[in-house]
Amino acid sequence: MSTKSAVLTLLMQHPADFLSGEEMAQQLSVSRTAIWKAINELKKEGHSISSSPNKGYHYKKNDVLSVEGIQLALNQQTPKLHISLLNSSDSTIKNAKLAAINGEPENTLIVADMQEAPKGRFGRAFFSKAGCGIYMSMLLRPNQNFEEMAQYTVIMAVAVSKAMDRLTNVTTEIKWVNDIYLNGKKVCGILSEAMSDVESGQISNVIIGMGINFSIKQEEFPEEIHQTATSLFSNQEPTISRNELIAEIWNQFYAILSELPKEQFLEDYRSKSFVLGKEVTFSQAGKNYQGIAKTINQQGELIVTLADGTEKILSSGEISLSTIAGKKNPRL
Numbered sequence: 001m002s003t004k005s006a007v008l009t010l011l012m013q014h015p016a017d018f019l020s021g022e023e024m025a026q027q028l029s030v031s032r033t034a035i036w037k038a039i040n041e042l043k044k045e046g047h048s049i050s051s052s053p054n055k056g057y058h059y060k061k062n063d064v065l066s067v068e069g070i071q072l073a074l075n076q077q078t079p080k081l082h083i084s085l086l087n088s089s090d091s092t093i094k095n096a097k098l099a100a101i102n103g104e105p106e107n108t109l110i111v112a113d114m115q116e117a118p119k120g121r122f123g124r125a126f127f128s129k130a131g132c133g134i135y136m137s138m139l140l141r142p143n144q145n146f147e148e149m150a151q152y153t154v155i156m157a158v159a160v161s162k163a164m165d166r167l168t169n170v171t172t173e174i175k176w177v178n179d180i181y182l183n184g185k186k187v188c189g190i191l192s193e194a195m196s197d198v199e200s201g202q203i204s205n206v207i208i209g210m211g212i213n214f215s216i217k218q219e220e221f222p223e224e225i226h227q228t229a230t231s232l233f234s235n236q237e238p239t240i241s242r243n244e245l246i247a248e249i250w251n252q253f254y255a256i257l258s259e260l261p262k263e264q265f266l267e268d269y270r271s272k273s274f275v276l277g278k279e280v281t282f283s284q285a286g287k288n289y290q291g292i293a294k295t296i297n298q299q300g301e302l303i304v305t306l307a308d309g310t311e312k313i314l315s316s317g318e319i320s321l322s323t324i325a326g327k328k329n330p331r332l
Contacts, residue, residue, distance in 0.1 A: 003028065003030050003034050003035070003037075003038045004038040004041050004042060005067070005068055006028050006038075007024060007028070007035060007038040007039065007042065008038075008042055008047065008059075008066060008068045009068045009071075009072065010024055010027065010028070011049065011057060011058075011059035012059055012068060012069060012072055013072065014059075015059060015061065017058070018052060018055035018056040018057060018058045019056050019057055019058075020055070020056035020057075021035045021036060021039075021056060021057065023056065024056075024057075039051075039057060045064060046062070046064045047059070047062065047064050047066075048060035048061075048062045061241065062241070063131070063215070063238060063241050063242055063243075065085060065111060065113050065242055065243060066085070066243060067083045067085050069241065069243030069244075069247075070083055070109075070111070070243045070246050070247050071083070071247075072243075072247075073243055073244045073246075073247030073248065073251075074247045074250065074251060075251045075255075077251075077254070077255065077258070078247075078250055078251050078254045078255075079107050079254060080107065081107050081108075081109045081250065082104065082105055082107060082108045082109065083108075083109045083111060084099075084108065084109070084110050084111070085111050085112075085113075086110065086111065086112040086113070087112070087113050087114065088112060088113065088114040088115070088116055088130070089110070089112035089114070089115050089116065089135065090115070090116050091115065091209075092110045092111070092112050092115065092135050092136055092137035092209055093137045093191060093193060093207055093209040095110040095112075095137065096108065096110050096137040096138065096139045096207045096209065097193075097195070097207060099139050100139050100195060100204075100205040100207070104139060106139065106140060106141040107138070107139070107140070108138070108139040109136060109137075109138050109139075109250070110136060110137050110138075110139075111134070111135070111136040111246065112135045112136070113130055113131060113135075114128060114129070114130035114131075114133075114135070115128045115133070115135035115211065116128075127213075127216070127221055127222055127225060127229065128211060129216050129220065131215075132213075132214055132215045132216045132231070133211060133212060133213055133214050133215075133216065133231075134210070134211070134212040134214055134242050134245065134246060135210075135211050135212075136209065136210060136246065137207055137208065137209035137210075138207065138208050138209075138250070139205060139206075139207055140152070140205065140206040140207070140208070141204065141205055141206075142203055142206055150299050150300035150301070150315075151260075151299075151300065152192055152206055152208060153177060153178050153190065153192040153208075153300060154178075154265065154266065154269050154296075154300040155253060155256050155257065155265050156178065156190050156192065156208050156210070156253060157174050157177075157178045157180065157190060157269060158174075158252070158256060158265045158268045158269050158272070159249055159250075159252035159253035159256060160172075160180055160188055160190065160210065160212070160249050160252075161173070161174055161180055161268075161272055162252045162268070163245060163248040163249040163251070163252045164180065164182075164187075164188075164232060164245070166248065166252075167240050167244060167245055167248055168232055168233075168239065168240065170182060170232070172187065172272070173272050173273070173274040174269060174272045174273050174274070175273075175274060175275060176273060176275045176293075176296065176302050176314075177300070177302075178190035178191070178192070180212075181274065182230055182232065183230065185227075185228055185229055185230035186213075186228060186229050186230070187212065187213050187229075187230055187231060187232060188210060188211065188212045188213065189210065189211055190208065190209070190210045191208070191209045191210070192206065192207070192208045192209075193206070193207045193209075194206050194207075195207070212232070212245070213229065213230065213231035213232065213234075214231055214232055214233065214238070214242055214245070215231055215232070215233040215234075215237075215238050216231040216234065217231075217234060217235070218230060218231075218234040218235060232245075263298070266296070266298065266300075269296060269300075270295070270296050273296065275293045275302070276293050276294070276295065276296070277292070277293065277294075278292070278293055279291070279292055279293075280292070280293050280304060282304070282312075282314060284312065284314065289304070289306060289312060290306070290307070291304040291305050291306040291307065291312065292304065292305050294311070297313070299315075301313050301314060301315050302314040
């Protein structure tokens with residue numbers, strides 16, 4: 001750990017206290033000059049650190065992304081995450097794929113302050129803004145069959161939704177497959193991709209990526225999505241930091257994984273779905289259908305009953321919902 005990282009961790013661990021340069025130098029076995037340099041580097045990165053000649057240094061809570069801030073908010077039960085923080089990325093999913101190819105360890109998390117070319121399902125672009133969103137992808141190595149892939153996407157949606165609800169005291173909903181909605185507008189999109197081992201026929205790597213609108217003001221969204229997208233803090237100052245939300249998402253995710261094969265997460269997923277019981281229109285194999293969304297099965301597939309009583313099973317990637325309860329569903 002660098003001196004700068006160690007100093008930041010110390011300050012974050014004592015949010016109500018002032019720490020003197022001498023005290024930190026003794027704890028870290030470095031010089032007072034090294035502490036001073038680290039403090040100045042942190043200030044240049046945007047961290048709010050006040051100083052007093054008689055008291056020392058004090059860290060003021062802010063929303064600067066940091067590896068240290070994420071790590072400190074992780075539960076002890078959450079596995080060690082190998083976190084890489086980027087100022088900007090074309091795509092954190094691409095970064096995670098490269099990490100997989102380069103043999104980076106499991107639980108490698110790529111987090112970017114800004115994503116330059118974000119893409120959602122079916123290659124659709126979505127709006128991003130530096131300092132106001134969370135753009136991240138996780139590299140997992142499950143060694144499972146492709147049939148089990150849907151389990152990860154369902155778990156991730158539940159984890160994100162529960163983390164948002166817990167930290168911000170809101171009630172989010174899930175639009176099948178993996179869009180998170182708040183007050184009828186999209187606040188998060190999730191993508192999962194698998195990399196396979198040809199010889200074993202198993203999934204060697206799973207990459208889960210997401211873009212979260214954290215503190216984008218409602219009036220800042222482009223006109224074409226102004227009525228269909230929102231952020232967690234669209235009309236108020238954030239009550240939590242992005243670091244805290246990132247950590248809580250993965251706390252929730254790994255907590256669910258640790259409970260498998262229990263199926264509570266499927267019940268949570270169904271209870272948060274705003275599609276079930278409603279009329280939906282979709283296309284499958286080039287043909288349009290209309291019916292009632294009845295349930296979500298154990299594989300995370302949507303079961304739709306058509307007017308003639310037949311059922312259609314919809315899997316991720318092969319359909320796009322176009323209508324929910326008679327209203328056109330935005331393609332975000």
